[in-house]
Amino acid sequence: MELITQMRKELTNYKTIMVILALALFSFTFLGTEYMFDNMMAYVTDSPGVVMAQSYILGISVIGFLLFPLIQRHIPKTMKYLVAFVGVILEIIGVFVIQQHMSYTAILISGCMVFLLLGIVGSAVHYMAACVLNKSRNLAKIVGISYAVGILFQFINNNCIKNDMMESIVLSVSMTILVILMAVLEKDSFDKTENIEMEKEKNTYVLKNPMVAGIMLIIIVALMTCVFAALDNAVTLVHATGSVDIGQWPRLLLALSGLMAGLLFDIRERRYMNMMMYCVTLLSTACVVIIEFGGAFLLGLTVFYLSAGFFVVFFTTGFIDLSYHMNVPELWAGLGRAVNNACAVITGALSVSLLTTQNDMMIIIIALALFALISVMIYIYTNQFEVHIAEPEEDIKTKNQEDAEKFANFSVAYSLTKREQEVMEMLLSSDDSVQEIADALFISRAALYRHIGSLNEKTETKSRIGLIQFYYGWNEK
Secondary structure: OHHHHHHHHHHOOHHHHHHHHHHHHHHHHHHHHHHHHHHHHOOOOOHHHHHHHHHHHHHHHHHHHHHHHHHHHHOOHHHHHHHHHHHHHHHHHHHHHHHHOOOHHHHHHHHHHHHHHHHHHHHHHHHHHHHHHOOOOOHHHHHHHHHHHHHHHHHHHHHHOOOHHHHHHHHHHHHHHHHHHHHHHHHHHOOHHHOOOOOOOOEEEEEOOHHHHHHHHHHHHHHHHHHHHHHHHHHHHHHHOOOOOOOOOHHHHHHHHHHHHHHHHOOOOOOOHHHHHHHHHHHHHHHHHHHHOOOOHHHHHHHHHHHHHHHHHHHHHHHHHHHOOOOOHHHHOOHHHHHHHHHHHHHHHHHHHHHHOOOHHHHHHHHHHHHHHHHHHHHHHHOOEEEEEOOOHHHHHHHHHHHHHHHHHHHHHOOOOHHHHHHHHHHHHOOOOHHHHHHHHOOOHHHHHHHHHHHHHHHOOOOHHHHHHHHHHOOOO
């Protein structure tokens, strides 16, 4: 009951709501602008041209995601607001140029500019979200809710806004609100005193090697993107024949799957998230084969939209969680979307080409090979997590009391002065250098050496390490 109360407290906190709204607006703006770009491109080129142009803008967005860490670290804070203002103006201009669909070149150049800026904004939003949430145990729920809200925004927009000009205005307004929310989040993200204090799990998980885990997660997301891109294209190809009209209703399945993923992934501090995503990928891989062999299209369509929501929540949550362990969190927090976009560009045309060849055996071999690689990578990635069983609070208090009593008795037994006790405590609790310990105690390096020499003399030891070992081996008689 207490956990439910804490979860409700965090999810209804205004900062959490701001994060949800910011992530939702980013999803809506990115997908909505991509949708409008494709529609406008269709006026000036054929279907292959639209697909190629879409690949260009998705590739450019990846560059934007990777540029944000440089902007965050090298542009002064006072200049960031000016940069954000100019960025919003350029995005709005780009959107309206796209909406005019004057020529292929004009649409493409404007699209590249808009998606470069959207990539920067997306990376910034994910980083600010990571800072505000601060290792929240409800991270997947928050990501799932924000994704569902973003998809619902898009569903409403696609069904209610039928005018190109009005659509441009809606996207421009959402971009402006998003940048304002980012400014608020940046202020709050570094205010650590106001972060919601969540009760820690008794079992905490640490990474053995964060960089290895990061590389494995990148490979996993890249391989899964190949599977989901193939499934997306298999569904799209059937839709393109005109035999089945997909319509807008599957968007609701996307929203539902995002919510389901958030609820399920957060179980036991996301202990089972990797295994759940593995099972979803297995089901999606099977559906690629089923659709290609003329199986139930409705089944494949349902699985695609349900699994797509799980996938987005998986890579978003995974990379935000990973960013807490990295030296450059600005890069890693939003890297999931960047990897997904990059691989979608690379694999999109290849998967369409493969699916249209009707080479069923080759499709089966590639699908099984991808799934086998995903299995290996998830195994390696999961093994990077190590469980630490926390001691019960009562045991910790008892141990601390015993340690305090031992230190007090040790100080009496060897007649330590007050300053020597302070030095001894620092030597026992810190791995810092002699100079750093001296600075912490506000004494000179020479004075610290004198105190250590006195401690060595009283305990008949010859070094700092020998003194520490002597203390831990000492028992009061």
